[in-house]
Amino acid sequence: MDKSKIRNFSIIAHIDHGKSTLADRMLEETQSVALRDMENQILDNMELERERGITIKAHAVTLGYTAKSGEEYIFNLIDTPGHVDFNYEVSRSLAACEGAVLVVDSSQGIEAQTLANTYLAIDAGLEILPVLNKIDLPSADPERVVHEIEDIIGIPAEDAPRISAKTGLNIGEVMERIVTDIPAPAGDDNKPLQALIFDSYYDAYKGVIVYVRIKEGKVKSGDTIKMMATGAEFDVVECGYMQATSLLPKNELCAGEVGYITASIKDVRLTQVGDTVTLAENPATEPLAGYRAVQQMVFCGIYPADGAHYSDLRDALEKLQLNDASLTYEAETSIALGFGFRCGFLGLLHMEIIQERLEREYNLDLVTTAPSVVYHIRLTNGEELSIDNPTNYPDPTLIAGAEEPIADAHIYSPAEYVGNIMELCQERRGTFITMDYLDTDRVDIHYHLPLNEIIYDFFDALKSRSRGYASFDYELKGYVQSKLEKLDIMINGEVVDALSFIVHAEKAYPRARKMVEKLKENIPRQLFEIPIQACIGGKIIARETVKALRKDVLAKCYGGDITRKKKLLEKQKEGKKRMRQIGSVEVPQEAFMSVLKLDE
Amino acid sequence: MIYIHVPFCDSKCPYCDFFSLPADESKIDEYAKAVTAQMEEYKSGNIEAQTVYFGGGTPSIIGAKRLAELLKGASQVFRVSETAEITVEVNPTFVDYPFFRALREAGVNRISMGMQSAIDSELKRLGRRHSKADVESAVRAAQRTGFENISLDIMLGLPDSSTESLNESIGFAASLGIQHISSYMLKLEENTPFYGMNLNLPDDEGTAEQYLFCVEELGKQGFGQYEISNFSKPGFESRHNLIYWHDEEYLGFGPSAHSFYKGRRFYCPRDMSAFLRGEKIDDGEGGSFEEFVMLGLRLSEGITRKSCEARFANGGTLYDTLLERSEALIHGTKNPQRMFTADKNRICLTPEGFLLSNTIISKLLP
Numbered sequence: 007m008d009k010s011k012i013r014n015f016s017i018i019a020h021i022d023h024g025k026s027t028l029a030d031r032m033l034e035e036t037q038s039v040a041l042r043d044m045e046n047q048i049l050d051n052m053e054l055e056r057e058r059g060i061t062i063k064a065h066a067v068t069l070g071y072t073a074k075s076g077e078e079y080i081f082n083l084i085d086t087p088g089h090v091d092f093n094y095e096v097s098r099s100l101a102a103c104e105g106a107v108l109v110v111d112s113s114q115g116i117e118a119q120t121l122a123n124t125y126l127a128i129d130a131g132l133e134i135l136p137v138l139n140k141i142d143l144p145s146a147d148p149e150r151v152v153h154e155i156e157d158i159i160g161i162p163a164e165d166a167p168r169i170s171a172k173t174g175l176n177i178g179e180v181m182e183r184i185v186t187d188i189p190a191p192a193g194d195d196n197k198p199l200q201a202l203i204f205d206s207y208y209d210a211y212k213g214v215i216v217y218v219r220i221k222e223g224k225v226k227s228g229d230t231i232k233m234m235a236t237g238a239e240f241d242v243v244e245c246g247y248m249q250a251t252s253l254l255p256k257n258e259l260c261a262g263e264v265g266y267i268t269a270s271i272k273d274v275r276l277t278q279v280g281d282t283v284t285l286a287e288n289p290a291t292e293p294l295a296g297y298r299a300v301q302q303m304v305f306c307g308i309y310p311a312d313g314a315h316y317s318d319l320r321d322a323l324e325k326l327q328l329n330d331a332s333l334t335y336e337a338e339t340s341i342a343l344g345f346g347f348r349c350g351f352l353g354l355l356h357m358e359i360i361q362e363r364l365e366r367e368y369n370l371d372l373v374t375t376a377p378s379v380v381y382h383i384r385l386t387n388g389e390e391l392s393i394d395n396p397t398n399y400p401d402p403t404l405i406a407g408a409e410e411p412i413a414d415a416h417i418y419s420p421a422e423y424v425g426n427i428m429e430l431c432q433e434r435r436g437t438f439i440t441m442d443y444l445d446t447d448r449v450d451i452h453y454h455l456p457l458n459e460i461i462y463d464f465f466d467a468l469k470s471r472s473r474g475y476a477s478f479d480y481e482l483k484g485y486v487q488s489k490l491e492k493l494d495i496m497i498n499g500e501v502v503d504a505l506s507f508i509v510h511a512e513k514a515y516p517r518a519r520k521m522v523e524k525l526k527e528n529i530p531r532q533l534f535e536i537p538i539q540a541c542i543g544g545k546i547i548a549r550e551t552v553k554a555l556r557k558d559v560l561a562k563c564y565g566g567d568i569t570r571k572k573k574l575l576e577k578q579k580e581g582k583k584r585m586r587q588i589g590s591v592e593v594p595q596e597a598f599m600s601v602l603k604l605d606e
Numbered sequence: 607m608i609y610i611h612v613p614f615c616d617s618k619c620p621y622c623d624f625f626s627l628p629a630d631e632s633k634i635d636e637y638a639k640a641v642t643a644q645m646e647e648y649k650s651g652n653i654e655a656q657t658v659y660f661g662g663g664t665p666s667i668i669g670a671k672r673l674a675e676l677l678k679g680a681s682q683v684f685r686v687s688e689t690a691e692i693t694v695e696v697n698p699t700f701v702d703y704p705f706f707r708a709l710r711e712a713g714v715n716r717i718s719m720g721m722q723s724a725i726d727s728e729l730k731r732l733g734r735r736h737s738k739a740d741v742e743s744a745v746r747a748a749q750r751t752g753f754e755n756i757s758l759d760i761m762l763g764l765p766d767s768s769t770e771s772l773n774e775s776i777g778f779a780a781s782l783g784i785q786h787i788s789s790y791m792l793k794l795e796e797n798t799p800f801y802g803m804n805l806n807l808p809d810d811e812g813t814a815e816q817y818l819f820c821v822e823e824l825g826k827q828g829f830g831q832y833e834i835s836n837f838s839k840p841g842f843e844s845r846h847n848l849i850y851w852h853d854e855e856y857l858g859f860g861p862s863a864h865s866f867y868k869g870r871r872f873y874c875p876r877d878m879s880a881f882l883r884g885e886k887i888d889d890g891e892g893g894s895f896e897e898f899v900m901l902g903l904r905l906s907e908g909i910t911r912k913s914c915e916a917r918f919a920n921g922g923t924l925y926d927t928l929l930e931r932s933e934a935l936i937h938g939t940k941n942p943q944r945m946f947t948a949d950k951n952r953i954c955l956t957p958e959g960f961l962l963s964n965t966i967i968s969k970l971l972p
Contacts, residue, residue, distance in 0.1 A: 251608065533945065533962060557810040557817075558964040561791040561835050567864045568850070569871065569889050575900055578968035590938030 009262040010190045014082045014219065015135075016099055018124055019109035020117035020477065024139040027171035028180070029067075029085055029111055033250050035177055036069040036081070066205070066217050066264055068247040068254075073185050081184065082219075084204065086123070091353030093481060094298055095205070095332075097126050098280045101296055102204045102219035102264060105133040105188030107180065112138040112168070114152050115147040115448060118418040118479035119526040124159055134159070135187050136166040137180055142173055150445065158444055193261025197289040199223035201229075201259075201267075206274055210326035214271035217248070219264050221294060226258035230286040231269060232508035234293040238276040239286050240269035275331045300332045302350030303376050303482060304357050304461050304515060305394040305412070307338060307504065308364070309346030311371035311584055311595050316345045321345060322368035326360060331462055333360055338395075342504040342586055343373055343595070348395060354461055368395075373586075373598045376507045379457045380408040382485055396506040399492040402543055408489040410510070411457040417468065419476035423451050426471040432461035432517065435510060463603050493518055495525070496539040496546075500589045504598060518548040520604045527596035531555035536591055607849045608658045608680055610641060611860030612665040613878065616699065620733045620803075623795035623860040625876040626663045633878070634668050640882050641859045642679040648857065655684040657846035661941060666696035670708030677712050686713075691755075691845040693718055698736040698744040706751040716844075717748050718788070724778035725771050728764050738778065741745040745782045755842055756785035762820060763813035764792055764802040765805040772816050785842035789820050790835050814961050821957040834904045834960045841930040851905050853898045853917075866892045895924050896971050903967055908954020928953060931970050 020024035048443060069081040086092075086099040100106065106127040110116055127134060136155050138148045148168050153434050155163040167183060169176040201218040226230065229242045245267045246255040259265045271277060278300070282293035310319045323335045334350035351357040357377060364370050383391045384407040393399055417437075419427055421443070428438070431453045439452040455464075460480065468476050491514050495505035505525075509517050518540035525538045529552050536552040560571055585592035614634060615626040658680055660673060673694060680686060693716040694709055706717070722727050724738045741758070748756055758779045762772065779787055791813055794801045808816065808840065821831055829837035833851060835842065849856055858865045861881035864873040871889035874881045895918060902909040909928065914921035932948035945959035946966060958964055 457641060469894060533965060555962055555965060556814045557791075557961050559791070559834060559961055561793060567873070568866070568892070568901065569864070569873070572897065574964065575896075575968055575971065578964060579971065582968065 009193065009260075011078065011110045011264050012080045012082065012191055013105070013184050013188050014084065014103045014191055014262075014264055015105040015188050016086050016103050016127075017105055017107045017109055018086070018120060018127060019139075020111070020114075020120045023109050023111040023114070023117075023120070025085070027110050027176045028107070028137070028139065028169075028177075029083060031171050031174055031177045032081070032083060032181070033067070034174075035181055036071050040403040062192050066248050067250050068264065069250075071181060071185075074182060078262075079185055084264065084560075091351070091356040093126070094300075094352075095123070095279055095413050097130065097296065098202065098204045100127050100130045100132060102202055103130075103132055103296075103441055104191055105135060106161075107184070108134050109139050109171075110136065110151055110155060112141050112148045112151045113140055113143045114129055116158055116418070116444070117417050118450075118477040121158065121418075122416070122479045122481075128159075130139050133188050134161050134182075135183055136161065136163045138163075138166050138168045139171050141168045142175065154445060154448075182466060190577070191262030193222050195224050196261045196262055197222040197261070199225055199229075199283065199285045200290045200294055201225060202294050203233075203277055203279055203281045203587065206277040206331075209268075209272055212243070212268045212270075214268070214274050214277050215253070216269075216271070216277045216283070218259070218267055220261050222261050222290070223285070224258050224260040225267065225283070225285070229274060231267070231283050232286045232289060233276060233278070233281050234274050234284055234290070235278055235281040235297055235299075238271075241270055241302060242267055242269050244268045274328055278331060286453070300352070302332070302380075303353050303457065304351045304379060304561050305348060306351075306357060306377040307340065307346055307375035307395075308335075308349050308361070309343040309373045309375075309504075311342065311373050313344045315370060318368065319347065319364070319370055319372075322364050322370060323349070325368075326363060330360075337419040340375075340396075340504045342502045342588055343375075343598075350394070354465065371433060371584075371595075373504075374602070375504045375598070376602055377461045378508060379411050379461060381411075381488075381508060382491060383490075384408070385553070393508070396492055397503060399506075399508055401443045402491070408488050408490045409485040410490065411484050412483045413455050413457045413460055413480040414483040415453050415455045415460070415478065415480040417451040417453070417476055417478050418444070419449055419451065419472050421447050423472040423476060424449055424451065427451055427468065427476060430464075430467055431455060431472055434464060435512065455480070456488070457482065458508070458510070458515075461466075466603065491542050492505050493521075494541050495521060495586045496537075496541060497525070497529070497593065498536050498591045502588055502593075505601060514542060516546055517604065518542075521601050522548045523548040524600045524604065525597055526550040528600045529591070529593055532591060534590075607854070608645075608655045608684060608847060609846075609856055609858040609859060609863055610665075610676060610680070611863040612660055612663040612668055613637070613861050614667050615662070615664045616667055616697070617733070617735065621792060621795070623798050624663065627878060628953050629667045633820055636882060637860070637878070638668070638672055638676060640884075641676055644859055644884060645679055645683045649683050653684050653857070655680065655690060657693070657849065658686060659692075659846040660694045662695050664697045665694050665835040666701050666705070670705045670712070673714070674708060674712035674793075677714065681713075691716055691756075692843070693846060695720065695846070696744070698740040701744050701747065702746040703750060703788060706753065708751065710751050715753070716755040716757070718757040718786075718844075719744060719748075719759065720944050721775075721779065722761045723764060723767075723771075723833035725767075728767060728771065732761070741778075742782065742805045745784065749783070755786070756782075756784040757781070757788060757838075757844065758784055758790045760787060761818070762789060762816045763793045763808050765807055767808060767816065768812075769816055769819045772820060776820065776823050776827065777933050780824075780829070786838040786844060787824060787829050788836050789817075789824070791817060804954045816956055817961060830906075831957065832906050832956070834963060848905075851901050853893060853901050855892075864889070865878065869893060887937035899971060903953070903955055903963065903970075904960075908952050908953060910952045911950065927971060931972070935966070935969055 017025045022393050065085040067083050071079045071081050084099050085104055086096045109121050110122055138151055143150055152163045167176050167179040198221040201220045203216055203218055205217040206214050225243055227242050230237045231242055244255050246253055247265050259384040280297040284290040310316050327333050332352050335347040338348040339345055378394050380394045385404050386406045417427055434455055436455045442450045444450055450478050468478055489511040490508055491511050493509050493514055494501050521540045532555055535554045535591050538549040538550045539546045585594050613626050614629040693719045694714050697720055722740045726737050760775050765874045801856045824837045828839055831837050832843045857867055861874050861878050862876040871892040872886045911925045912926040918924055929948055932953050946955045
C-alpha cells in the first residue's frame with residue numbers, strides 16, 4: 007500500500023451539528039454502502055446513539071475514494087465518541103489520525119464540546135479542516151462562525167467548505183480537501199510493530215475485534231502479538247479493513263493503515279484502549295505515548311426492581327462489559343434493595359447510557375441509588391481511604407480530614423442566561439474563574455465545580471435555566487480539602503441504606519429538606535402514619551410525615567361483578583411487588599428514583 | 607339466586623356508570639323476550655332459586671306487568687321456593703299504589719328504593735328527579751300494599767354534604783319504618799359527567815368521617831351493619847347480596863349481568879345487541895380461597911375457621927395461613943386492633959378496617 011494515498015481522519019462536532027450525517031454522505035459519496043442498506047447515520051449503530059444523536063462508541067470505516075485527479079485514495083474515517091466522559095477514548099481515536107474535520111453548525115457556532123475536542127486534536131498535532139454545516143438553514147450565518155473559529159480556535163477558516171450534510175451540498179469539496187489538506191501517514195514497515203488500540207468490541211464468533219492504527223511495522227495472521235500494558239499474548243487469526251457493514255480480511259496491515267485484528271481474545275479488558283500492540287518476537291522497545299488505565303469517576307448502586315431478576319441483571323452487566331472495559335461492577339447487598347451491583351462509570355453520561363441500555367436492550371426494570379464520586383478520607387490513625395459508597399463511610403470521630411474531587415468546567419451560553427447560570431454555579435458551590443465573550447452574544451463561563459455537585463442533576467438544571475441553549479464541558483482538575491458529612495434517611499424509624507449519601511456540610515440541610523419532601527410525595531399513604539427523617543450522626547435535621555391512609559374501599563358490588571374486585575386486588579398485589587419493604591412500610595421504586603432529581 | 611339486569615332508565619344520573627339505555631318500548635319488548643328465552647336454556651338444570659333480584663338500571667320503569675311476566679318466566683324455569691326473597695329495585699319517581707300492589711300480587715316481597723338522600727338540594731345536585739316527599743309517598747304506598755321488607759339507598763360523600771346533612775337523611779329513612787339501608791360512598795367513575803367536574807366533595811378524611819358516623823348512627827336506630835355498605839334490622843339482611851359475599855353461585859341475565867355457575871364465572875357484555883345475540887364472555891374459574899376471603903372480609907361476620915373448613919378440603923390449613931398473615935400485619939402495624947381482629951376462630955374487619963379494606967385484603971392475600 008502506498009502510504010501517500012492514505013488519509014486517516016476523524017470528525018469533530020457538537021451534538022446535532024451533523025457529524026453522523028456528514029459521515030453518511032461520505033459513505034454514499036464513496037459508494038461504500040449499497041443505497042438499499044443505507045440507513046440514516048449508519049455509523050451510530052446502537053439504537054441509543056441514533057436516538058440521542060450522539061456517538062457512544064468509536065467506530066471506524068475504510069473508504070475507497072477516487073479523487074478528481076483520478077487517483078485512488080484510502081480514507082480511514084474514525085468516528086469519535088462525542089462526550090467528555092469519553093475524553094480519553096477521544097484522545098486515543100485522535101492519536102490514530104493525522105487530521106480532523108471540524109464540523110460547526112453555521113447557525114449555532116462553536117459549542118463547549120467542539121472546542122474541548124478540537125483542543126485535544128490540536129494537542130495531538132492533527133491538521134484541522136473546518137467545515138461549515140447546515141448552510142441551507144435560514145438562520146445560517148457562516149461569516150460569523152468563520153470569525154468565531156478564527157478568533158477562538160485560532161485557525162484560518164475563510165476558505166472552509168460551506169456544506170449541507172443533509173442535502174449533500176458541497177460534500178465533494180470536503181472529500182477533495184481531505185486529500186489536499188490532511189497529511190498522509192508516516193511510518194516504517196520494517197520497524198518493530200507498534201499498533202495503537204483505539205477501540206475494541208466483542209463478537210460472539212471471533213472474540214474481541216481490536217481496532218488499531220499501525221504506527222510502525224506490520225502485522226499478519228499467524229503472528230504472535232503482545233499487548234504492552236497488559237502483557238497478554240495472542241496469535242493473530244485475522245486482520246483487515248473495517249467496511250461500512252462488514253469486515254474485509256487482508257493478508258497484512260502495514261504502517262499508516264487502520265484496521266482490525268482478531269486473535270480469539272475472550273476478554274475485552276485485555277485490549278485496553280490506548281495500549282500498544284507489538285510482536286512477541288522482535289517487540290518494540292517502547293510503547294506508544296499516552297496510555298492511561300481506565301479510571302471510574304462516578305459510582306452508583308444498580309438493583310433490579312424485582313429481586314427475582316438479579317441474575318438477569320448480572321448477565322446483562324457481563325454482556326455490556328464485554329464491549330465496554332470502562333464499566334466496572336461488583337456485587338453488593340442493600341438492606342432496602344436486596345442484591346444488586348455497585349457500578350463504576352467514566353462519568354455521568356456513561357452512567358446514564360449504561361442504565362438506559364440495561365433497561366432497553368435487556369428489558370430490566372431498575373432501581374438506582376444516588377451517584378457518588380470518589381472521596382479521599384484521611385483517618386486519625388493516618389490511614390487514607392478512597393470512598394465511593396456511603397455505606398463504607400467511616401465513623402465521623404475517626405476522620406481527620408476529607409478531600410473531594412473538583413472539576414474544571416466551561417459553560418458556553420448565550421449572554422442572556424449568564425445570570426441564571428452563575429446563580430446555578432454559585433448554588434453548586436462553584437468558584438468563578440473567568441468569563442470570556444466569544445462574540446457579542448456568546449459567553450464562555452469558566453468555573454471550578456465540585457464534581458459531586460455536577461453528578462446529581464446539574465445538566466438538567468443547566469438546560470432548564472438556559473432554555474437548552476447552554477453547553478457544558480468539564481474535566482477532573484484534582485482534589486481539594488472539604489468538609490463532608492454522611493446523611494442518612496430514616497423511614498418509620500429505620501435507616502434506609504440505599505438512600506444514604508455523602509454531602510458537603512453546607513449542603514446537608516437543604517438536601518435533607520428536599521429529600522424528605524420528595525419522599526413524602528412519593529411514598530403512598532399506608533395503614534399508619536410514617537415519619538420520614540433525615541439525620542446526620544443520629545441527629546435529626548429534617549422531618550416530614552406521610553399521613554395514615556383513610557379510605558381505600560370498593561363500596562359497591564354491582565350485579566355480582568366479582569371480577570372487577572378481583573382485578574383491583576390483582577392490581578394492588580402487582581403494585582406491591584414493585585414495592586420495597588422497609589420494616590412494615592412499603593416504599594415504591596419511584597421514591598428511590600425521585601431523590602435523584604431534586605432540582606425539579 | 608337469579609339476577610335480572612333491567613338496563614333502562616328514564617334519564618342517566620351524572621355519577622352513574624352502570625349500563626342503561628333510554629326506555630324505548632320496542633327495545634324493552636325485545637329485551638324481555640330475550641331474558642325469558644335465555645332463562646329457558648337452563649330448564650333442564652333443575653335449579654332452585656332462593657332469591658330473585660331485579661336490578662338496574664331502573665327496573666320500575668318497565669312497569670309492574672312486564673316485571674311480573676319476567677318473574678313468571680323465571681318461575682317456570684327455576685324452582686322459586688315459597689320462601690324465596692324476591693326484590694325489585696325501584697326509583698321513587700313514578701311508582702304508586704297500583705304498581706306496588708301488582709308487584710305483590712306477582713310474588714315480589716322486597717323493595718329496594720334509590721332514595722340516595724333526604725335533602726332536596728343534594729338530590730338535585732345528583733341529577734335525581736325525585737324529592738324527599740316522593741320517597742315518603744312511595745314508601746308509604748309500598749307499605750300499604752303489604753311490603754314489610756323495604757330497603758333504602760343512602761349515598762355518602764356527596765357534593766356539599768356533611769355529617770349533619772347525612773344525619774338528616776338517616777333520621778328520615780329510619781322514621782319511615784323500613785327494614786334495610788344500603789349506604790354507599792360516592793365514587794367518581796371515569797366516563798361519567800361527574801368525573802372531572804369541579805364538585806365540592808368532602809376529602810377522604812371527610813368521607814371517612816361520614817362513613818363512621820353512618821355506621822354509628824344506623825346502629826343507634828337499630829340497623830346493624832352486616833357488610834361494608836349494608837345495614838338491616840335483625841333478620842332482614844339481603845339474602846341475595848349475601849350469596850355474593852358468601853361466594854356462592856348465581857345466574858345473571860341481561861346486558862352486563864354476571865354469573866357464577868358450575869364453578870365458572872361469565873358475563874354478558876355491556877351491550878344490548880350482544881345480549882340479544884346471547885353472547886357470553888368467560889371470566890375464568892370462580893370460588894378460589896382468595897375470592898372467598900376477598901368477599902368474606904366484606905362482611906361483619908368475617909371469615910371463620912368453620913366456614914373455611916366447610917368450604918375447602920384443606921380449609922383449616924388455609925385459615926391458619928390467613929391467620930398468620932393477619933397476625934403479622936397486626937404486629938407490623940401501629941394500633942391495628944382499630945381495623946381488624948383475628949383469632950383462632952374468626953378474622954373480621956371493624957368499620958375503620960372496612961374503610962381500608964382494599965389495602966388490608968391485598969396484604970392478607972399472598
